[in-house]
Amino acid sequence: MALDGIFLRHIAEEIETVAIGAKVNQVNQPNRDELFISLHTSEGNKRLLISARADSPRVSFTGYSAENPPVPPMFCMLMRKKLCGARLSCVYQHQLERVLFLEFDATNTLGDRTKLTLVVEIMGKHSNCILLDEEGVIIDALKRIDLTLSSKRLVLPQLRFELPPSQGKVSLFDMSAQDIAQRIFEKENMTLDKAMLSVVMGVSPIVCREVAYLATGSTDTHIEDMGVSDKLSYVAEIEKLIRKADCCEGVPVMLRDSSGKPFDLTFSYVEQYGDSAVCKEYESFSELLDDYYHQRDSIERMRVRSRDLLKLVSNHIGRLSRKLSNQIAELEKSKDREHLRIFGDLLQANLYRIEKGAEYVDVENFYDENMALLRIKLDPAKSPAVNAQKYYKDYARAKTADKMLRIQIEKGQQDLLYLESVYDEIERAESERDLSAIRQELIAEGYIKPQKGKQKPPKEPEIREYRTADGFTVLVGRNNRQNDMLTMKLAHKTDLWFHTKDIPGSHTVLKTQGREVTDEAILETAQICAYFSKARESSQVPVDYTLIRYVSKPQGSPPGRVIYTDQHTVYVTPKNPENI
Template identity: 55%
Template sequence: MALDGAYLRHICKEVKENAIGSRVEKIYQPNKDEIVLALRSMQGAKKLLLSARADSPRMNFTAFAPENPKVPPMLCMLLRKRLCGARLVDVTQPQMERIAFLHFDATDDLGDHITLQLAVEIMGKYSNVIFIDDKGIIIDALKRVDMTMSSQRLVLPTLKYSMPPNQDKINILDNDAQGVIDTIEKLDKNMMLNKALLSCIQGVSPIVCRELEYLTGKGADVATDEMTPEHYMRLEFFLNRYIATIRDCTGIPYMAVNNSKPMDFTFTDITQYGDVAQLKRCDSFSQLLDDFYLERDSAHRMRAKSQDLHRLLVNTMDRLSRKINTQTAELDQCADREALRIKGDLLQANLYKIEKGAASVTVENFYDHNKPIKIPLNPALSSSRNAQRYYKDYRKAKTAEQVLQVQIEKAKNDLEYINAVADCLTRATTEQELNEIRQELMEEGYLKQPKGKAKKTAPLPPLEFTSPMGYKILVGRNNRQNDKLTLKQANNNDIWFHTKNIPGSHTIIVTNGTQPDEETILYAASLAACHSKAKNSSQVPVDYTQIRNVSKPQGAKPGMVIYVKYKTLYVTPSLPEKQ
């Protein structure tokens, strides 16, 4: 799945054909690993994504530019200062390296024209985007590399830019298939052909090498020590064909798909997967990368942006669970408080029997058929003071029991609320949804309010679906929206759904005064199960009732309600397409 030098060559051609002469209108840095250049020309506007993410580094035009932070990072502000208004004049790639250089005609502080470059290095976990001045000096980079990270190649401001170490592989732009075959014949004889090709050809990915082996062996695996003259003839033919395709940039973007899930991609037709995968031909090399990485990128960005919230919620859950366990143990101890009162009564009734300085006294327990009971004493206290001490401990235990019961109930409610927030977080798909959850946690005191005035944004609407019979169904995205949807927006005759004793979204059928059919009821219940912590389960219990039967207790946390006169359905979650 790696973007190799051959594919990058086609991307560079695509950028040249569509963006040379474009001006840099805006620059964004959605996260620490990505930069988006908004380019504009006479032909229109395009967004060029430069990604240094370890699992999906690439350069391509994108139609799915990610959301941007409210405050741009320092590198983004530097790029805006130096590159906004500059013109893209060239795109180059050294041989078949997985490196592309974007050359810009910019102006310095004096108004003089200078050439600035962005080096896009696509090398797995070592991927980077490096900003270089007209003298080849590094201005800055997405990932700075110092001596603690590498002793071979430093990437730091003010240092001279240098290419990554040469791998001493064959540049097929200047060689033909025979040169590759000559090199393979010198390699270890006990090596699979695809591994041999990968080890000696610059800028080709494993999928290309596997395809060459597949074509050479007519579908069978081939080792270098098993190569026959026919094998070499077939390898030479197909390799020369690939070389011509790469040299002339006449490839076609193909994606291998299995059950609608992307598996791999390359610049040419591939046959190695047989019936396991279907080939999808894309309109452009950029569109292929957009489609291939869309779901993965979205999940990665959401994980990165929500990491602090996940950590906060996990820590809060742990703290509340420990608090509940500790206070429950303390409450169990308070259950023995009656024995303290009895001992106080017995001491009070037998003051005359207690000798001064005694450590204990045995008296008849008139609460238990006059059985003898030994009561420990504090020798430093008088008999009367010892009795008062037991009464004091009794009152303390009684008060503690009342306080602990309240605190345990509050901690349980807080834990239920945090679990509900965690469920909302797992289903958040946009940065605005994350921001609303973050704001809710600030208002509830779990997060500190940021300094300065926060930029106000319009709240998101609830998710909206339409049942097969045409009923509108609304689903809350978070606890605040659940409250608004249930307590303010819905009418008394609308029908409310929620998973039974499981965190999840409030789901509403907008009835408009009519009685929904059974299919719509099941449809809404399935949606409620889908938007809950039980979304991956089966036979999920979902309660439903009219809105008039749902209320919010005074002081309850966001999203917390009580309801009466309800029915329960058991459904398997099923998510239709959003309307």
């Protein structure tokens, strides 16, 4: 994540522009690693978030809040005592290090005016928030660092504050672009981006790669392979970077992958990913951070929830697959039952020849054209007639088992297809609401035990809706129950129904609304249908389409299960509807 020194410089300017002179109204600490400082600014009330979480350290304005504990932590109470009523007077950054200083004009317990400084260190797992008095002595810190945690730098009350140990890198503001480039070119055995990362302060890997890409057309250019023109271009790109950092000319940009998931953020548009990433610009850096972490945390929560659901469905699939294998083996065994009826017939025809108590009997097999002798085992404790009846009963049982097994196997195969479709839906779920709807479906189908007591059912997610280039509406189900609703109730008989051929996926409907459907609309709808299927990452995916009137749902079939006729098949490469 690219919250580097240059990005933090833009954040500092944003805070300075909005909040200089702002009064601290309240301080809250909802958890161990986060602080919310409520400020009354000329633009109204603002909430400043300071996070020292290892996975999401940052400082920015936020529109979100968090539930506070009944009893505030000690550091929170100290912050309230020291800062409430104080006014933010200065915001500055140490060179391009990821350290931000927030100075406040405050009043001490004696009524004397004093200065307090809040130091925010954005350094991964070493991130911290430290309160200093006007002499630079530590009053307290969000995370106290003693000798058991570090022997290089202590962060404890009564100690003088020291900056984090220097990494020996150069600042963009201390040298010319030519001199900085020369330092980088000295790392001949490294790639250009890695060399810049090791030499220059305050730049993240994505920025180093982008500078290399803009100068040379590649993100992994080796310095030893660079020509004079490449080096001149590189110096020019560093000059642009220095100007952008010095004047805070950057723009807040989030990077999304082809599936729409955010994977990075930075202070400039990025070209190195080509068409595999989409850049989204925001109004402010705070808004960017808010949205990025909100989406990322939501994705993480979804990952955990979907992992549990996937495991549950996978277990059901495994059990059902084993059960089907056993049933198919039993069916094959039951097919070999004709000899039981023959044994019964032969015994019945030879009752007069069989001695009571015999363990076997040899009889001529009149079902064999050669009348070969056939030895039949007997139960000596039973009469010959009872032995014959036993073979008839065994035959009847095998025949009944054949019929029942075929019914059970057919149902089991349908259930297996259903579970595989649910597994696919979980993998493609886009929100926690999608996962909740799938969970409710599994409860309704008996795969998950319902929780005791009355539970408020989650709100059903809306059916996906898109438009083709020529204005036709396309509807896509999010889960099997929604697929049934879309196909069997919402769609009109003259609408077109789409589904990937023999591949789990969503029901997709092209609304005709009495218009003649174009080939382009059919192609785009098929691409959307393929995108919302298990074959999303494939190419030349077969997609069937037919009129809704030719689609029906067998009685008693699982959710999402339909049969259809009169279909046509097209082969398409899946396409995200957001890009159509």
